[in-house]
Amino acid sequence: MSTLDDPRSPRRAPGPGSAAGGFRAFARRRPITALLLVAIPLGWAILGVPALATHGLIPGGDLPVEVFALALTVLVMLPATVWVVSAAEGRAGVRVLFSRTFRWRFGPAWWATVLVALPVTTVAVAVALGESVQTADLASTLAREVPLMLLPIVLVNMWEETVWAGFVQTRLERRHGLLAAAALTAVAFAGIHLPMLLADDDLSASSFLAGAAILFGAALVVRVMVGVFLRATAGSVLAVAVLHGSWNGSTGEGGLVDDLLSGGQPVLAGVIAAVLVTAGVAALVRPALTRRSEDRTDRPAGTTTGS
Template identity: 55%
Template sequence: MSATDARRPVPTAAGGLRGRVARRPLTAFLVLVAVVGWPLMSLPALTTHGVLPGGPLPQEPFALGTTLLVMLPAALWVTAVADGRSAVRVLLRRAVQWRFGAGWWAAVLLALPVLTLAVGVAAGQGLQTGDLLATLASGALSVVAAVLLVHLWEETVWAGFFQGRLERRHGFLAAAALTAVPFAAVHLPLAFIGDLTPGGVGLAAGGLLVLGVLMRLLVGATVRGAAGSLLAAGIVHATFNASNNEGNLVDDLLAGGQPTLYAVVAAVLFTAGALLAVRGRR
């Protein structure tokens, strides 16, 4: 049996495909994502480098399709096979669970952008406040759209299905580290869109893994603090991207370059504070 499978006992008489899925739910999920999701995520890189015809394609539709058409259905189907349809309903209810503490609502909505700005200003960057209201409104709309379209369902898969199973079996830190590997691997085809050099691809893969571990710790701590809410997980994922990515909210507010390093420092601070706040919770 796979050491990474956190599973419930299955009758020994169970056989066939469903029996194998029930015994190894995480392995089954990873196989489905590798067979269907990876090729879909790889299409922009293949067209960019002329392996497939048609010219360069935008990566966003394929990332969205992988989440909504591959990973989410795979996670729900595997959950239904391994744990029953009631477990699917529980997982989906957690995706819309909005009742958690006001302090945690403030944290998941505001902490990462505010901390990133504070770190950037402390590092000597200036603030661009000339069109502040429009920038904040645009950033808020982008975060809402990202949560509803992508990150809520992405975290239903990773935080709710995958990492949650591992955490019950292996504990918080091991679950975060183990989940970071496939979480980073799913995004790896995007690293092949640019110039293909061994050093560049290796650096991109390493960066994805480091960010993956940080993200899984951040999201895992948030889920504990927000009473198991996957909505909170999706929001904190989106606010991290809004703090980290070029052209998003924090980048528009800070003068002086992409705020990736500041966002990473902010995420470390947030995660450390969240873990202190939820120590002892399961």
């Protein structure tokens, strides 16, 4: 039995004329495994295109990896997730999933937290590590970079987290709890993004392994943070999508925090900041962390988690 699927989650009997042995029936029994069987091969194929172009195996030169990541999310991951949820939980399950994607009522304080906690903490950590803040052009930097940080939330992060937080991680929590679910989701999330590391002119075995270690480590930190914030914001996928965008703006090369600081891309400061923010939020919502993810508002009406 796959650890990626919850055997206690709702099942629907095959409809008249359905093929019990078909992939839809398999998706009904093992929805997360079914999603990954579709998404990982297609994801590697899509994200591998920039790598092939970078190394001259196909024409195109240096293709923007972000465009292919967007295509993976919108054209593969999201439709596959909707199909799998429909197979496993019916239309009601799809409605519940998207209700969480647009769940915006989680309080002004949490809105402020998901928007600014990571950038502010990352800057503070970077300063403590010896970097300095570039204040000479602060207003124009903020005016330029804040919209660039927010735009991907609508284009990518909302739909990406509908898949990873709204479906995969939430479903895994029902069986495995917050930390194990975060770890399993991190492995899948990082694994599907591995081909992005190949789009490097100076690629070597050591650089790939180092990049993979950073990718998996950062994914684990982010997925634990996402799990904690899901509990804090009543399961809002929108909240963790904004948080994801804030993370990208805090750690990405040429992002908001990178432009505010001297000393290079602030990945280490961002990871430390994420750990600190997660610990602080976990302390605030500790009672919510001691229970399993059993919020019935995140389930189709009439379904159960029978063993």
